[in-house]
Amino acid sequence: MxxxxxxxxxxxxxxxxxxxxxxxxxxxxxxxxxxxxxxxxxxxxxxxxxxxxxxxxxxxxxxxxxxxxxxxxxxxxxxxxxxxxxxxxxxxxDFRGSRFADLSRNVVEIIDRNLYERSCDVRWWATDSAIVNAATRGSEDPNLLRQASARLATILRSYTVYLDLWIADRNGKIICNGRGDRYHSVIGQDVSKEEWFRKAMRTATGDDFAVCDIARNSILHNSAVATYSTAIRTNGETFGEPIGALGIFFDWEPQAQDIVKGVALTDDEKRTCRVMLLNADFQIIASSDDHGFLTDKFPLNLINSERAYYRAGDNMVSYALTPGYETYTGLGWYGCIESAVPTY
Known part of the structure; x- marks a missing residue:
C-alpha cells in the first residue's frame, strides 16, 4: 500500500x-x-x-x-x-482503520442479507397448504401430519442451510418436523415457553416474523442456530387467527464461518487479523480464528455508534453496526476486525 x-x-x-x-x-x-x-x-x-x-x-x-x-x-x-x-x-x-471498518460493515451486511431471506422463507412457508392443514386438523387426521412432514422434508432438500423445520400447535406441542430421521426426539416436545414460539404467536399479521439471537438448541444436537418463526394462521390468511407456529432453524455456524473467513484480506493481513461478528451484547457469534464462539464477549469500545476504528495497545479495532437489509432491521449486530498494528 x-x-x-x-x-x-x-x-x-x-x-x-x-x-x-x-x-x-x-x-x-x-x-x-x-x-x-x-x-x-x-x-x-x-x-x-x-x-x-x-x-x-x-x-x-x-x-x-x-x-x-x-x-x-x-x-x-x-x-x-x-x-x-x-x-x-x-x-x-487511518487508511487501514477506515478500510477495515468498511470490511466490517460488509461482513455484517452479507449476513443480514442472508438472514433477510430467512425471514422471507418463514413467512412464505407458513402459508403452505400442507402446513396450514396440519396445524388446523392434524390432531384429528394423522395423514395430514404425514403430508406436512413430507412437505417440510422436501423444503429441506432444497434449502440445505436449515437443520430442521418444526410445526407447533397452538399449545406449543411439536406435531411435525422435516428431519425426523435425524432428530428423533422432536415430535411431542413442549416449546410453549420457548422464545421463538411465544414471539410467533404474538405476531400481529402474516407479514410479521420473530427472530431470536444465536443460541445452541439441545434438541438439535446442541447445534448453534438462528431461529425464525411466525404464526400459522387460519386458512393461511394474512389476518387469520393464529392456530400454531412454524419455527425454522438456520444452521448458523458453518454459514457464518464461511463469511468471516471469506473477507477480502491479503495473505499477510489474514495472518494478523481476526474477523468477528458480535451480537448486541458484544458476544462473539462468529470468529475467523474459531475462538470464543458463543462463550466470550469482545471488549468493543463504541466511540461511534455506527462505524469507527481505534487503537488498543498493539492492535487496531475496526467495527461497523449492521445497517439491516430491506425489511430486516437486524438485531444490533456488529462486524468487527481486530488487527495487529504493523511495525517497520
Whole structure:
C-alpha cells in the first residue's frame, strides 16, 4: 500500500542518513587525531615546525566545524524524519482503520442479507397448504401430519442451510418436523415457553416474523442456530387467527464461518487479523480464528455508534453496526476486525 511505502521509505532514509553521519563522525575523529599528532610533531621540530603547526590547527578547527555540522545535521534530519514517520503512520493507520471498518460493515451486511431471506422463507412457508392443514386438523387426521412432514422434508432438500423445520400447535406441542430421521426426539416436545414460539404467536399479521439471537438448541444436537418463526394462521390468511407456529432453524455456524473467513484480506493481513461478528451484547457469534464462539464477549469500545476504528495497545479495532437489509432491521449486530498494528 502507498502509505506503507512512505513509512518504509522514511525509515530507509533515516537508516542511510544515520549511517553516513556515522562515517562523517568517524572521519572527523580521525582528522582530530591526525591534527593532534601533527601539532605534537611540530612542537618537537621547534622553529622549523611552526608553519606545520598552523596547518595542524586549521585541521583541528576544520574537524570541529565538521563535527558541529554533523551534530546539527543529525538533529535536523532526526526531527524531520520523525515528523514524516508520525505523519506516515497516522496516514497508514487511518487508511487501514477506515478500510477495515468498511470490511466490517460488509461482513455484517452479507449476513443480514442472508438472514433477510430467512425471514422471507418463514413467512412464505407458513402459508403452505400442507402446513396450514396440519396445524388446523392434524390432531384429528394423522395423514395430514404425514403430508406436512413430507412437505417440510422436501423444503429441506432444497434449502440445505436449515437443520430442521418444526410445526407447533397452538399449545406449543411439536406435531411435525422435516428431519425426523435425524432428530428423533422432536415430535411431542413442549416449546410453549420457548422464545421463538411465544414471539410467533404474538405476531400481529402474516407479514410479521420473530427472530431470536444465536443460541445452541439441545434438541438439535446442541447445534448453534438462528431461529425464525411466525404464526400459522387460519386458512393461511394474512389476518387469520393464529392456530400454531412454524419455527425454522438456520444452521448458523458453518454459514457464518464461511463469511468471516471469506473477507477480502491479503495473505499477510489474514495472518494478523481476526474477523468477528458480535451480537448486541458484544458476544462473539462468529470468529475467523474459531475462538470464543458463543462463550466470550469482545471488549468493543463504541466511540461511534455506527462505524469507527481505534487503537488498543498493539492492535487496531475496526467495527461497523449492521445497517439491516430491506425489511430486516437486524438485531444490533456488529462486524468487527481486530488487527495487529504493523511495525517497520
Amino acid at each position: 502507498f502509505q506503507q511505502d512512505i513509512l518504509k521509505l522514511a525509515f530507509e532514509v533515516h537508516r542511510i542518513t544515520e549511517e553516513k553521519i556515522n562515517v562523517i563522525e568517524t572521519l572527523t575523529r580521525r582528522t582530530k587525531t591526525l591534527s593532534l599528532n601533527a601539532r605534537i610533531e611540530a612542537s618537537r621540530a621547534g622553529q622549523q615546525g611552526a608553519a606545520f603547526e598552523v596547518v595542524a590547527q586549521e585541521m583541528s578547527q576544520f574537524a570541529n566545524e565538521v563535527g558541529q555540522l554533523s551534530t546539527e545535521l543529525r538533529g535536523a534530519i532526526a526531527s524531520n524524519i520523525s515528523r514524516i514517520e508520525n505523519a506516515g503512520e497516522a496516514m497508514m493507520l
